Amino acid sequence: MDLSRHFLISCILSILLFPLYGASSFLVFLSGFLIDIDHYIWYALKFRDLNLKNSYVFHKKRKQLIEIDRLHIFHVFEFWLLILIISLIFYIPTIMIGLVIHLIMDFSEMPITSKNLRSTSLILWLYKYKV
Numbered sequence: 193m194d195l196s197r198h199f200l201i202s203c204i205l206s207i208l209l210f211p212l213y214g215a216s217s218f219l220v221f222l223s224g225f226l227i228d229i230d231h232y233i234w235y236a237l238k239f240r241d242l243n244l245k246n247s248y249v250f251h252k253k254r255k256q257l258i259e260i261d262r263l264h265i266f267h268v269f270e271f272w273l274l275i276l277i278i279s280l281i282f283y284i285p286t287i288m289i290g291l292v293i294h295l296i297m298d299f300s301e302m303p304i305t306s307k308n309l310r311s312t313s314l315i316l317w318l319y320k321y322k323v
């Protein structure tokens with residue numbers, strides 16, 4: 193999670209797409225940057241700590257992330273599918289563009305051999321923990 197990179201790329205893309213999509217190009221920024229709010233939600237629930245800075249510092253330390261199974265609710269397949277359906281039904285491709293760019297940046301930061309335990313499926317996570 194590199195918030196400054198997500199912020200910058202989403203902003204630039206939102207501005208570049210403005211002539212094409214008008215005000216809805218702002219959704220590129222929202223879906224490309226604010227989607228990482230789920231990291232804070234997970235941290236706050238897991239550690240009972242609402243301090244935003246603590247959450248940011250925690251997620252910047254990659255070593256400890258490897259050892260903890262995390263469910264970031266906006267980084268799961270089911271959410272991506274929901275966003276795809278919404279963007280198709282209401283014809284708002286900008287929300288999907290922001291999401292795809294965000295995920296490309298996220299996955300490009302992870303080495304292939306990474307033992308990252310972030311769940312990519314809500315259903316599999318629920319099954320795994322028998323919730």
Ligand SMILES: [Zn+2]
Nearest residue numbers: 193228267298
């Ligand atoms: Zn992310």
